[in-house]
Amino acid sequence: MVGKAYDCVANPLGAVRFLFDKVTGQGPIDGHSSDWGVHPLFSKTVLEDGALSQVPEINAGPLDTIPIHSLVRFRGMVQDMFNVDYYVGAYKDGDVWRTTKYSDVAVVPPCSEANMRIWDRRPLYCVPVPGENLWVKNAFNLRDSQIPVSPANGDASMNQKRAREEFRMNIEDMDTDLLETNEGPAENKRSCRGATTSNGEAKSPSLEPHDLNIPLGEKNLVPCVVKIYDGLDADLKLNDIVEFFGVLTFDPELTRHHAFMGEILDGVQEAFLDEDISSQLPASKVPRLHSIFHRKLSRDNLFRAMPRNAPECIDLDAFNRSSFAELRTSLVARLTEIFGGDGLAAEYLLLHLLSRVHARVEPMAVGKLSLNIVESSASREGVFLPATMVSQAIAALLPRSHLMPLSLEFLNEKPIAPRKNYSSNRLVTGDLQLAEGTHLMLDETALKSGQLTEIGLQNVQFLKNLMEWQKVEYDFEFYKMEMPADVPVLVLSTARSRLFPADVVLPLRPTLNFSSNLSPDLVAKWRTYLGAARAGDHTIDPSIQKILEEDLVTARQEDRSIGPEVFHRWLTMARLLSVSYGESTLSLERWQMVRELERRLAERLRVC
Structure with a gap:
């Protein structure tokens, strides 16, 4: 043959x-x-x-x-x-x-x-x-x-490596005299x-x-x-x-x-x-x-593209509502332990991790849910939740994440949005040039009193625009262009952030010690669960749409401070809560769960 x-x-x-x-x-x-x-x-x-x-x-x-x-x-x-x-x-x-x-x-x-x-x-x-x-x-x-380098090709591999090393040395040591020599081509070639x-x-x-x-x-x-x-x-x-x-x-x-x-x-x-x-x-x-x-x-096919022997390579099609509910329960329980027994914080963090921009109605980015966790009154005996602990937990669960310490030195150092360098004709990257689905955590606890320079003020504005509109402004010198983004943003602060207004402000209320460990037996399943839930489709059935409209009207009559942004947040949370259970349509039960979460949060904010 x-x-x-x-x-x-x-x-x-x-x-x-x-x-x-x-x-x-x-x-x-x-x-x-x-x-x-x-x-x-x-x-x-x-x-x-x-x-x-x-x-x-x-x-x-x-x-x-x-x-x-x-x-x-x-x-x-x-x-x-x-x-x-x-x-x-x-x-x-x-x-x-x-x-x-x-x-x-x-x-x-x-x-x-x-x-x-x-x-x-x-x-x-x-x-x-x-x-x-x-x-x-x-x-x-x-x-x-x-x-591997086999004995048969070992000499060739060593020659390649030697040639590369010599090439690097030649590049670094080359001078103008060498460039001016007249070296002709090989004969007939x-x-x-x-x-x-x-x-x-x-x-x-x-x-x-x-x-x-x-x-x-x-x-x-x-x-x-x-x-x-x-x-x-x-x-x-x-x-x-x-x-x-x-x-x-x-x-x-x-x-x-x-x-x-x-x-x-x-x-x-x-x-x-x-x-x-x-x-x-x-x-x-x-x-x-x-x-x-x-x-x-893309964020939706990452797990399918992983090699079959990878622990995270789990058949997404095998997930059903029962497995979704089981994994959701275990993950919320683990997040509750990370937050020192605060189950409400665990629920909101889960919805935040599942958030994504699934549509745009200019200037709004539909589907985003930024979160500000406040721990000023959460400290017990001067012990605060370390930003690195939350960041490490998120890094263990999501494919891409980044912790950004918001110190004055960092904000004033250089622009964090990309800009065009026309002398080299290249796009100079910034910390906000991120792929969709990358989680960004802002550690505002690192921010001390001081003065922001012009660059620092510009960087704060970049971050505010990302949180509010999910857009990053690229500077092309002669013009600026807003590039759409899909980067969930979490702010950890010791008081309600005035620099970065989030969709949800959550005062932390721990009752136990903070815990940083994730169960190695379940972490691979949690990763796949989050990926499958984020990729899930969702619709609102016409039969429940009228109930929602009536409920929103009643809420508005009871509290005139409730505006369109609150209605938008409730609908976003309802969608995220549904997909967290593996459900493709919104049910009355999930809507009532959203209203209960918001009621508990409102009570906590009143006593802040």
Whole structure:
């Protein structure tokens, strides 16, 4: 029996060329880039035929351990989108057509416009998912996916590693004398590039670590320039979380090529030498991934995309109302212990964790439920609930979360909203450039008396707009643009927050010691329960809609201070309470539960 003529994992470029040769053998190639069956082949091999465990993830281990030109994975957030990059996608070598698709640089015979095909690709600057919690990283990190170095290929791997180290040293030590030397192309061969200034790192000096735009100050994480082919970027937008599968490249020729491009390039190639921002990022710090296919990891399909051996990979379809109710009861009981026996706080925190923006009626973001937990009178013998304790509990339950200490130093240091830097033509990230579903906790207990600078006042306004309207203002220097967000915000303060008015203000009333431990036996089920509940649909049956309207009218007659914002909050809570029980329609029982929760909260606020 004859085996495969290609290996999609170890030699993806070989598989691409095999399919290309198969197509070009049937006739002349088209002037535009086409698929040749590459996308379905790799997608089926990786996701359906069990090869996922063999594909290493860029941030799961040292980058030097991954062979170049192998198939890799990168799970990250689209932080910036660059201009289209033009490149020589195919050229004629004698009577045979060859392709350079999914590659950076190819050494080819002297070529002319008639014997080339100029195609385009879209570079994206992607960073590891901001605020992604450790249990998600572990779930996607398949231990057997790191390709081992066998004795047969050990020397080659060491040579690759040595070449990378030497490349880094050359980049850092390169001076202008080297750039002015006249080094011609190899005899009868030259580097034929049909791109913009694609991938020529030597033109600009190595960037400092902070210039790599790693989010939230996280360290030891590798960003990536992902190049998308065949228009597959059409469904991607800024701040999307995506898992890319493609070819990892690391080619020292990128720098050498760019350094001597004036001696090498012909007129056709020079026509494409425009600004290519991705080429200014050093490959020694920002690897290139030529994406063959990708899948978006939205909040609703994250658990379905997890490897099957992950503890959190539970069949969402197996959840029923009974299992929802059981998990809800156990989770509320655990949250009650975390809050020192305050069951009301546990109920509101659960609804807050389930909240999401499911519609927009400008300027309102329908579905959000921000929460302000106040513990000024909750202290017993001077002991307060630590913000880190609440943050750690949330991090153990949600895929993405971030604790932001609101000290004067933090607020005054730098803008927390993204802004465009036109000198580098890049989007400079901020702490509020987050993917949808990322939980943000503001620790106002860290705020001491002092003066906010202009930057500090601006940052406070950014946070207020996020809480109230679920929008973040991006500064493009010549204009500002409000980008929609979906980031639940929890404020912990020692008095009712005046800076950040929340939808719900909850004074904490503990009766026991605060507890920080979560049951390891149930935490994986709680995570999946929260994911399934957030993804649940919900409607209001016409039969109960009239009852709600009458109840709201009665409430308004009894208390004239009740306005539309209160009605909106009650309806939001009713929806969240229903999905927390696994119910898709609002029942009278759940509506009455909301009214009871609000009654208890009102009583607590009156004695504050």
